[in-house]
Amino acid sequence: MAKLTTADKIVFFVAFCGIAVLFSYLGSSATSDRFVNVKVAGEDRYIVDLHEEKTLILAGELGDSQLQIQQGKIRFIHSPCNTQYCVRSGWLNQTMGLIACLPNKISVHFSEPSNLYDAINF
Amino acid sequence: MKTVKVLAFTSLFWLCACEKTEPELAVFKEQMFVMGTIIDVSIYGESEKKSQKMFHDLLKDFKYMQASWSPTRKGGLRRLNGLIALESPFTIGPGIKDMIEHSTQLSLQSEGLFNPALGKLIKLWKFSQEELPKGPPPAADAINKILAGNPKMTDLVITGLILESRTPDLAVDFGAYAKGYGVDKAIEYLKSQGVHNAIINAGGDLRAIGSKGKDAWHIGIRHPRENWAIASIKIQADESVFTSGDYERFYEYEGKRYHHIIDPRTGYPADQSTSVTVLHHNAAIADAAATALFVAGPKDWQRIAKKMSVTHVMLIDKNGKIFLTPEMQERLQFTQPESLDITVVSH
Numbered sequence: 001m002a003k004l005t006t007a008d009k010i011v012f013f014v015a016f017c018g019i020a021v022l023f024s025y026l027g028s029s030a031t032s033d034r035f036v037n038v039k040v041a042g043e044d045r046y047i048v049d050l051h052e053e054k055t056l057i058l059a060g061e062l063g064d065s066q067l068q069i070q071q072g073k074i075r076f077i078h079s080p081c082n083t084q085y086c087v088r089s090g091w092l093n094q095t096m097g098l099i100a101c102l103p104n105k106i107s108v109h110f111s112e113p114s115n116l117y118d119a120i121n122f
Numbered sequence: 123m124k125t126v127k128v129l130a131f132t133s134l135f136w137l138c139a140c141e142k143t144e145p146e147l148a149v150f151k152e153q154m155f156v157m158g159t160i161i162d163v164s165i166y167g168e169s170e171k172k173s174q175k176m177f178h179d180l181l182k183d184f185k186y187m188q189a190s191w192s193p194t195r196k197g198g199l200r201r202l203n204g205l206i207a208l209e210s211p212f213t214i215g216p217g218i219k220d221m222i223e224h225s226t227q228l229s230l231q232s233e234g235l236f237n238p239a240l241g242k243l244i245k246l247w248k249f250s251q252e253e254l255p256k257g258p259p260p261a262a263d264a265i266n267k268i269l270a271g272n273p274k275m276t277d278l279v280i281t282g283l284i285l286e287s288r289t290p291d292l293a294v295d296f297g298a299y300a301k302g303y304g305v306d307k308a309i310e311y312l313k314s315q316g317v318h319n320a321i322i323n324a325g326g327d328l329r330a331i332g333s334k335g336k337d338a339w340h341i342g343i344r345h346p347r348e349n350w351a352i353a354s355i356k357i358q359a360d361e362s363v364f365t366s367g368d369y370e371r372f373y374e375y376e377g378k379r380y381h382h383i384i385d386p387r388t389g390y391p392a393d394q395s396t397s398v399t400v401l402h403h404n405a406a407i408a409d410a411a412a413t414a415l416f417v418a419g420p421k422d423w424q425r426i427a428k429k430m431s432v433t434h435v436m437l438i439d440k441n442g443k444i445f446l447t448p449e450m451q452e453r454l455q456f457t458q459p460e461s462l463d464i465t466v467v468s469h
Contacts, residue, residue, distance in 0.1 A: 117342035
């Protein structure tokens with residue numbers, strides 16, 4: 001087997017660095033469902049890291065809504081609305097696009113646009 | 123020689139990497155709470171500043187529409203219904219005149235299954251108010267009394283800008299039409315501003331124009347009973363996707379579920395369909411047709427679709443069975459077709 005020349009070593013080093021950069025670029029798309037934006041009455045209020053387990057209490061139009069963040073997911077666990085659609089809708093996922101309590105004017109959606117769809121019809 | 127090969131490989135690798143990292147135009151995305159729902163605005167290919175300005179213009183427009191077309195808020199439609207009850211001719215605005223005339227035409231085509239003249243029935247069920255109703259459904263006597271009056275859109279006679287109703291039993295509710303009409307107006311505005319690529323998504327019902335660069339807009343259609351997309355569709359021109367479903371607004375009383383799509387023939391929620399999705403270039407037509415075909419159910423939807431000139435339809439019945447027109451089948455991509463019971467119905 002021929003011995004590597006200095007030029008070969010430089011080329012391999014450059015290629016290695018290139019691969020590292022490429023992986024960090026591609027890897028960033030894997031974090032697209034890590035952060036969510038929470039809006040109150042259409043205004044951005046919080047960017048929430050789904051890797052930090054906690055309960056978030058937000059004051060909306062009718063009163064306080066509670067959002068649970070657990071194992072990289074988020075859902076409404078309490079809201080003062082009479083419909084409770086927000087609580088019934090369960091954990092947010094990319095197919096749902098967003099979860100919201102319309103009467104309380106609180107919505108949650110992924111910070112990065114969905115890789116799957118540009119909009120959801122329902 | 124070996125070094126040359128490695129260099130060639132590395133150069134190729136970098137060329138590919140460079141192509142991947144070319145900056146892509148971002149999609150401007152903002153949302154507003156208005157008309158009792160969330161309206162998402164997506165615009166592609168315009169500057170952030172221009173998009174922001176157009177978004178705020180649209181917000182003002184939708185607030186105006188909300189005030190004008192709500193049957194419960196103080197505004198144009200409530201005034202109209204109040205004057206109809208007085209049983210004498212009165213003047214209406216040109217905007218509401220267009221809506222009445224267009225929705226009358228759609229109501230006739232649907233054989234009255236889409237009937238905005240039944241505002242009193244919707245009010246009786248309390249589905250016109252923003253908060254959901256509680257307690258028992260309306261008494262049968264009260265429902266039958268409204269149905270006995272047989273209010274229909276052709277009872278409204280318009281001469282110029284003068285409107286007269288042939289019956290005081292009529293009240294207009296644009297619940298299955300206003301959202302579509304509003305989406306059409308929003309798209310018209312964006313087009314007037316030179317926008318070629320956008321989506322207006324009003325609480326899950328949308329119209330999309332253009333594309334996202336070289337990619338078509340990709341729309342997911344949510345399963346009526348699950349939190350995943352049953353199918354998806356690609357749009358690269360100017361089309362609306364509207365779905366009427368029994369899961370959108372409902373309440374339960376003594377274990378029974380009552381939803382907001384009322385069958386004008388019985389006065390009770392239509393109970394043969396779970397959802398109907400319509401694809402049409404005009405959002406107002408898609409909105410009205412989705413409601414009419416939901417009410418028509420598995421037995422009559424094909425006939426009504428033909429009369430309304432709607433070719434792209436997906437109906438899911440109460441047992442989860444899916445019926446499609448051949449045109450809709452060509453456009454839809456089902457996510458788990460093997461687990462679904464799908465029938466394509468020819469005209």
